[in-house]
Amino acid sequence: MKRKDFLYLTGMGFGGAMLSRIPVIGAPISAEAALHGGIDVAVKKRMADIALNAARSKGASYTDVRIGRYLRQFVVTRENKVQNVVNTESYGMGIRVLANGCWGFAATDKMDNDSIARAAYEAVAIAKENARIQSEPVQLAPQKGYGEVSWKTPIEKNGFEVPIKDKVDLLLKVNDTAMKAGANYITSVIFLVNEQKYFASTDGSYIDQDVHRIWPTFFATKIDPATGKFETRNALSAPRGMGYEYVIPRDSDKIKGMPTMLYRDRYDMIEDAGLAGAQGGEKLKAKSVEPGKYDLILDPSNLWLTIHESVGHPSELDRVLGYEANFAGTSFLTLDKWKSGKFNFGSKHVNIVADKLQPGSLGAVGYDDEGVKCGKWDIIKDGILVNYQTIRDQAHIIGLNASQGCCFADSWSDVQFQRMPNISLQAGKTPLTPQEMIKNVEKGIYIIGDSSFSIDQQRYNFQFSGQLYYEVRNGKIVGMLNDVAYQSNTQEFWNSCSAICDQRDYRLGGSFFDGKGQPEQVSAVSHGSATTRFNGVNIINTARKI
């Protein structure tokens, strides 16, 4: 499912322009059907073995098989009505082979023995055909087989088991609260994902994983008919690798004392909707920003997306090497910069880690989609570029003899390739709260929530907006601003990082819809940080007249 399909489904997108496009998210099923426990592991192993043997019999030197059952549930409401309750299931098998030194892939949703074998033969035939125009054979980093193993997202409450009525009741209460507080329109959504993934390879791994994600969100709009102006305030939630427990509020997970309530590992959707309803009106009256240089204080609900775009993507090794040149682009973090061991990506405060295991994160899994056990490593250490993110057929290029476990496919029907692990900015080591940080700022803007985002294909020049902007003068928040966007260059921006709050303020943000590859695939990934200060960043004013 692509970002735009999600916008369509929630009625926030292109409206009728998208009506001729059926969202590519799998086919609808019932809520109850989504609860049945999936396919028995023994059956999956038998089907996988058919594919492995069929590919081997045609000359494949390596084969992996992914059997996927992908469940999604959307509950969409607007104002006082339920707009959409959708359950989808997508089930099938993807077979990837190496033959004559080249990759081939075929996928099928027919899971009888003949169809599986035919898909395996097709994958080998494609590999052999493409080997004709291959310039160098694929080199796979060695990977031991793990035998029969399993992994499951450590959830407390399975969202698919919560009755639809409970979700509808929650969302209608959210809408009512926002509208009582001043919103004219609101769309609210609970989006659940369960990926039941089975991986088998000729290395001897049979890996069964059960992955859960949740994203509660809303878009609340306030209109001023007199001026014809409108403003939207989106939810400050984050999509998470968690169960339904994420939407059960807990006081200890609230960060109080800031201009709006902020949330750690539990989200109070009703409370946030009430605040959003009132803030829509405040945004309409807010002062239009004077463009120029400001010190920025970025809340994790804003900074996650800047980390994603300006650190996550450029440190993907496949982009560095040129594999994404035709779509997502390449990277300014070229191999010579890494090899020098001195490339000054950011200030000394900047420590960025890749972590595929982080609890509650969207990217957390036990094993990646080519059977590699997941881990954690440094990308930027004390401001210096020290590593990338990679997979089995590219690890040798940076002198690694094992993959870092960053392989992922968004469906059984798409071939797996390098995708971003959770990439996070480490919290500061010196005790510092956001309030204390603001006290030291003379002329600044405190930004909460994410909004518009755009960055070039090598990840130098970016522009980001937010949900809420507060003007800071001489250590105090003096009011709300509007029409704000920050524009910078990645290396300059991260070198202007002058302070990071401590671990108490650390929170995760993330995306369900990180797009990459052709045909485009999405992946879900989290980015953690604490509130962070950047000095002297360029602010533009985005107001126009039409």
Added chain:
Amino acid sequence: MAIFSQEEAQALMKKALSFSKADECEINFNGSVGGNIRYARNSVSTSGSVSQTSMVISSAFGKKLGVVTLNEYDDKSIESAVRRSEELAQLAPENPEYMPMLGPQNFAAPSPRLYDQKTGDMTPKQRTDMVAQSLQVAKDGKLTAAGFLQNQGAFSAMMNSKGLFAYNKSSDINFSITMRTTDGAGSGYASRDFEDFNDMDTLKLSQIAGKKASGSAGAKALEPGKYTVILEPAAGVVLLENLYGGLDARSADEGRSFLSKKGGGTKLGEKLLDERVNIYSDPQDPRMPTSTWSGEGLPQEKISWIEKGVIKNLFYSRYWAQKKGVKPVPGPSGVIMEGGDASLEDLIKSTEKGILVTRLWYIRPVDPQTLLYTGLTRDGTFYIENGQIKFPVKNFRFNESPVIMLNNLEALGKPERTVSGESFQSALIPPMKIRDFTFSSLSDAV
């Protein structure tokens, strides 16, 4: 078998309806076959094929809807899916905006160019041969190629208990190519999307991308600011699609669109753009055929969206149309913007000072109130002086609204078929010369 004929699809869908006991029942049935090759660093990186079908059964009792899907089509599987959708409908919350299913509709026959069987049935060898031509261009020009070729054949059908039936087959081939100089100093791009693989010239497109790559090396920095620009169709479409894709009646009526007016009401019928702007959609135009029925089961007909700069029509969902007492109008499909006879070269020749933009990238909304978008130039940006391309320039970030842009129109060229690098939708768009296009900063990206 993933492509069902009209008769085969009709028979299966009739069978499904025969099991229905709901107030209303609707069957959507579709399938596709296809394959792709992706290459980079002058070599194949991934490739594959996929084939799938699915039948979606929607049963309704009053305003309560239940939906089930299946991909096994024996009688027993179909009947149990129909029963299941009925059980679910009984349990579903009522949707006040639910619209009763449509009765029989008159759909025009699609353009015969909508479907080419050979394009759906391309073999791995055919795909590899087309890519080999592209790789040869890279080799000859000492360039690095990264590209993507994808073909697909598909069918789509819809039938309901009120007597509606719709069916079509479509085919598609998509190709895009980026050529880069080996030192990474230059980059060029070309892309196309067609229904018939015979229209796809991977060699020519690779040569165009190669030429842009070589020509864009050694770019000079110009100060950001307002410039006269010539937007090639691939650059223009990514901004225009946000204009014609945003002609939604409901959001305009609700006061949350660039088409909403101060004090209430919408800008429907008002002149919003330069009078040379004419945009319409026509599913039967052989230059860009699309389906003659919409996802809601409504006929897709030729319709004018913007005429002489005036907002002529908005699209209405069936629910919103009923509420407003107007005819439902599906959104644009097969969009055509009229132009003139001037070639891109003619537009360049008539430009004293300006910038040729061949591609725009990473387009995101900044302010829905003014339809302000941001993004960057990419893969070949050139400075024009006295009617000639003088030198390549470094890429810019822009902040611009298609509404403002189409009021600053200088000239339109001859429309050509292009495909959006953002939405992957095709359109027929002229190259456009625009004055005072706002570049707000420089990018070092190549």
